[in-house]
Amino acid sequence: MSQTIVTPAEVERAIRNVPDFPKPGIQFKDITPVLADARLFNGCIDLLINSLKPGDVDAVVGIDARGFIFAAAAAVKLKAGFVPVRKKGKLPFQTHEQDYALEYGTATVAMHIDALKPGARVLLVDDLLATGGTAAAAVSLVEKLGAKILEVSFLIELGFLNGRDRLKGHKIQSLVTY
Ligand code: AMP
Numbered sequence: 001m002s003q004t005i006v007t008p009a010e011v012e013r014a015i016r017n018v019p020d021f022p023k024p025g026i027q028f029k030d031i032t033p034v035l036a037d038a039r040l041f042n043g044c045i046d047l048l049i050n051s052l053k054p055g056d057v058d059a060v061v062g063i064d065a066r067g068f069i070f071a072a073a074a075a076v077k078l079k080a081g082f083v084p085v086r087k088k089g090k091l092p093f094q095t096h097e098q099d100y101a102l103e104y105g106t107a108t109v110a111m112h113i114d115a116l117k118p119g120a121r122v123l124l125v126d127d128l129l130a131t132g133g134t135a136a137a138a139v140s141l142v143e144k145l146g147a148k149i150l151e152v153s154f155l156i157e158l159g160f161l162n163g164r165d166r167l168k169g170h171k172i173q174s175l176v177t178y
Pocket of ligand 1 (some may be wrong): 026027028029030063064065066126127128129130131132133134135163
């Protein structure tokens with residue numbers, strides 16, 4: 001696949017802010033306009049993986065659900081496998097599960113017990129870093145299998161929520177920060 005030069009500023013201009021979705025007070029960052037633009041979609045994947053080349057990682061792990069879109073595209077470009085971290089109850093085979101705190105209550109993510117080999121080199125990808133709870137839970141699942149996270153990449157980071165603090169010790173990259 002050829003390299004498409006896209007700047008983070010162009011990606012930022014295409015992200016649509018939807019106020020009060022899915023509930024009052026949330027500023028939802030809608031990435032569908034980025035996906036719908038062939039140049040921006042292709043280019044933002046290149047930006048997400050800019051410090052890596054084919055052969056550097058064995059698997060790209062994507063987080064349910066929008067993370068899958070970016071992680072799968074990154075996996076193809078990096079000639080790596082794709083592994084989903086899903087919400088509890090969706091994966092068909094045996095899983096490891098990890099709970100994490102939400103604003104109200106808890107949620108659980110899961111990964112197949114054989115999804116990654118011990119020592120596998122992993123790029124973890126999601127669309128957006130908010131409080132970091134989801135990504136930290138995914139990190140725990142990857143590490144439970146003995147795999148090694150080289151980098152955690154997000155299209156968007158809500159910097160004011162300090163999600164990075166939950167991912168200490170890992171290399172974190174985000175393209176657009178609010
Ligand atoms: P958190 O666990 O708080 O870091 O939340 C991250 C997850 O929630 C990601 O998988 C995002 O897709 C989603 N998310 C949280 N806040 C937003 C937002 N303002 N706009 C879009 N998605 C969000």
